[in-house]
Amino acid sequence: xxxxxxATSILVLGPPLVFKAYETEFSExxxxxxxxxxxxxxxxxxxxxxANVGAIFCSAVSPVTAEIIQSLPELRFVLASxxxxxxxxxxxxxxxxxxxxxxxSTFSDDVADMAVGxxxxxxxxISAGNRLVKARVWPCEGDYTIARNKLxxxxxxxxxxxxxxxxxxTRLNAMGCIISYTSRTMKPHVTFPFYPAIHQLVANSDILVxxxxxxxxxxxxxxxxxxxxxxxxxxxxxxxxxxxxxEKELVECLVKGEIGGAGLDVFENEPNFPEELFGLxxxxxxxxxxxxxxxxxxxxxxxxCKNLDALLSNKPLECxxxxx
Amino acid sequence: xxxxxxATSILVLGPPLVFKAYETEFSExxxxxxxxxxxxxxxxxxxxxxANVGAIFCSAVSPVTAEIIQSLPELRFVLASxxxxxxxxxxxxxxxxxxxxxxxSTFSDDVADMAVGxxxxxxxxISAGNRLVKARVWPCEGDYTIARNKLxxxxxxxxxxxxxxxxxxTRLNAMGCIISYTSRTMKPHVTFPFYPAIHQLVANSDILVxxxxxxxxxxxxxxxxxxxxxxxxxxxxxxxxxxxxxEKELVECLVKGEIGGAGLDVFENEPNFPEELFGLxxxxxxxxxxxxxxxxxxxxxxxxCKNLDALLSNKPLECxxxxx
Numbered sequence: 001x002x003x004x005x006x007a008t009s010i011l012v013l014g015p016p017l018v019f020k021a022y023e024t025e026f027s028e029x030x031x032x033x034x035x036x037x038x039x040x041x042x043x044x045x046x047x048x049x050x051a052n053v054g055a056i057f058c059s060a061v062s063p064v065t066a067e068i069i070q071s072l073p074e075l076r077f078v079l080a081s082x083x084x085x086x087x088x089x090x091x092x093x094x095x096x097x098x099x100x101x102x103x104x105s106t107f108s109d110d111v112a113d114m115a116v117g118x119x120x121x122x123x124x125x126i127s128a129g130n131r132l133v134k135a136r137v138w139p140c141e142g143d144y145t146i147a148r149n150k151l152x153x154x155x156x157x158x159x160x161x162x163x164x165x166x167x168x169x170t171r172l173n174a175m176g177c178i179i180s181y182t183s184r185t186m187k188p189h190v191t192f193p194f195y196p197a198i199h200q201l202v203a204n205s206d207i208l209v210x211x212x213x214x215x216x217x218x219x220x221x222x223x224x225x226x227x228x229x230x231x232x233x234x235x236x237x238x239x240x241x242x243x244x245x246x247e248k249e250l251v252e253c254l255v256k257g258e259i260g261g262a263g264l265d266v267f268e269n270e271p272n273f274p275e276e277l278f279g280l281x282x283x284x285x286x287x288x289x290x291x292x293x294x295x296x297x298x299x300x301x302x303x304x305c306k307n308l309d310a311l312l313s314n315k316p317l318e319c320x321x322x323x324x
Numbered sequence: 325x326x327x328x329x330x331a332t333s334i335l336v337l338g339p340p341l342v343f344k345a346y347e348t349e350f351s352e353x354x355x356x357x358x359x360x361x362x363x364x365x366x367x368x369x370x371x372x373x374x375a376n377v378g379a380i381f382c383s384a385v386s387p388v389t390a391e392i393i394q395s396l397p398e399l400r401f402v403l404a405s406x407x408x409x410x411x412x413x414x415x416x417x418x419x420x421x422x423x424x425x426x427x428x429s430t431f432s433d434d435v436a437d438m439a440v441g442x443x444x445x446x447x448x449x450i451s452a453g454n455r456l457v458k459a460r461v462w463p464c465e466g467d468y469t470i471a472r473n474k475l476x477x478x479x480x481x482x483x484x485x486x487x488x489x490x491x492x493x494t495r496l497n498a499m500g501c502i503i504s505y506t507s508r509t510m511k512p513h514v515t516f517p518f519y520p521a522i523h524q525l526v527a528n529s530d531i532l533v534x535x536x537x538x539x540x541x542x543x544x545x546x547x548x549x550x551x552x553x554x555x556x557x558x559x560x561x562x563x564x565x566x567x568x569x570x571e572k573e574l575v576e577c578l579v580k581g582e583i584g585g586a587g588l589d590v591f592e593n594e595p596n597f598p599e600e601l602f603g604l605x606x607x608x609x610x611x612x613x614x615x616x617x618x619x620x621x622x623x624x625x626x627x628x629c630k631n632l633d634a635l636l637s638n639k640p641l642e643c644x645x646x647x648x
Contacts, residue, residue, distance in 0.1 A: 116440075120444065131451075133609040136599075287456060295474040
């Protein structure tokens with residue numbers, strides 16, 4: 001257990017779950033500033049320590065605003081515990097030459113598993129069946145026990161074919177789904193059909209799975225128009241970021257039955273949920289925990305230590321976010 | 325729409341869900357007896373019609389007992405709407421030379437999807453997360469949001485590698501699980517490791533998925549001994565028949581935390597459930613609806629019509645149950 005000399009301190013924002021899980025191990029290796037442990041308001045805390053902060057380590061829901069960045073003159077590095085970096089002001093980082101790195105593919109397979117799990121759950125009504133059983137209403141009248149649809153043969157449109165999207169495609173392909181995708185660019189070495197525009201993809205899909213980054217271009221990309229094309233039997237799964245979907249319009253479409261169902265691990269204003277959906281059986285909502293497994297947490301800890309070590313010894317970092 | 329002449333009538337027991345869904349279409353083609361539509365008790369109904377009954381069409385939960393068979397002297401054929409035929413007295417059928425046919429592989433992929441869905445649900449706590457969200461307790465204290473385990477790399481032991489088991493293996497293999505199996509016999513052309521005995525399989529598994537037939541040999545095969553070998557982190561998924569697991573011992577092991585979780589679509593005394601499990605978050609229970617999708621229902625209707633047509637024209641049947 002070496003304790004490398006630190007020219008500057010690392011400001012932890014959130015804190016990320018991995019930091020809470022490995023706080024002792026982290027603290028033995030690096031010098032962290034933990035604003036949540038003091039009663040001092042964050043801006044004042046930052047002002048007090050501003051000369052010492054060389055790096056920020058942040059959770060997926062802790063904004064790293066231009067204001068915070070500007071108040072830290074020595075900041076050289078922002079490390080996200082998440083894959084998405086939409087909560088970091090990348091433009092300001094670029095302007096200042098601050099390096100941003102994310103979690104890379106640390107939990108791509110976990111998030112893909114979550115997407116597949118949510119999809120099967122919605123299509124085969126697992127949570128709904130579970131609720132029904134525990135409410136003691138089985139056996140019941142009518143056709144409730146008919147799970148809505150077969151998964152095999154369904155056309156699944158994947159929005160964003162990065163690491164996570166590719167893992168999702170592989171899994172659903174093995175289940176007999178017919179995969180196509182849209183992405184910023186057509187992927188080399190990928191044989192699934194590519195549609196450059198979201199509307200083309202949706203017109204050829206029964207199910208949409210969202211696994212792209214949240215950017216200005218993808219913000220509210222899935223709106224009422226897209227949902228109406230998807231249609232009454234259509235299902236939307238989102239394991240990326242809530243704001244890629246216009247949540248207000250999603251709620252309307254679900255409540256009115258204009259789309260068939262949804263499985264959502266992410267929301268537009270976390271931890272707030274659209275409560276209008278709570279009573280609907282064709283909706284499955286999970287608290288943004290797709291990425292969070294014990295093993296991924298351990299891997300993320302290793303990944304972050306490696307990056308902090310690299311930072312301290314001026315070596316190249318892993319998983320720098322290149323595409324701002 | 326032809327109405328073939330029927331030498332004998334078909335007694336419907338249950339009735340199967342597919343019969344309810346396609347009753348008009350069925351009734352236009354064949355001559356069915358529908359005991360549930362009269363107030364007459366079943367034995368008396370059967371006695372009244374016994375001379376005319378050439379075939380039985382039964383649901384998965386309608387026992388076709390030796391007594392029923394013996395009261396039908398003209399019976400030549402029992403057609404199950406399910407894959408499992410444990411509810412049919414096969415010995416008595418064999419003795420009488422009565423042909424038994426099941427649903428074949430009509431919904432193998434649907435049941436496999438259900439197994440995978442239940443597995444992801446338990447491992448990644450989807451139903452539990454859904455309940456948590458809808459109970460408005462997110463964000464919450466503690467480590468709840470840590471989904472218990474990563475699916476990739478887990479050793480999955482499949483009990484019974486028929487059509488359904490093979491579909492499950494393919495799906496979980498694509499998710500990075502390490503597959504092995506036990507079965508009556510080692511399967512040719514299958515590269516997954518085979519263990520002849522259940523105890524060997526369990527000793528090499530983190531997760532057990534049950535997809536075998538219920539027979540005298542498999543009844544209560546998964547007992548406390550097996551569960552203790554599986555251990556505290558172990559998960560059991562059952563999409564086959566409830567009585568393959570000793571349900572009383574399963575409940576005990578789950579309540580005491582001697583195994584880690586379970587996803588169950590089938591139960592020992594359906595439609596009764598072990599209510600002791602209702603409060604546990606690591607248990608997902610669905611009302612035996614793995615096989616039931618609209619598409620499978622349509623395919624099953626076609627399959628049954630084909631078999632009844634074959635029966636009436638003395639042609640070979642599909643999906644005869646050979647291995648009694």
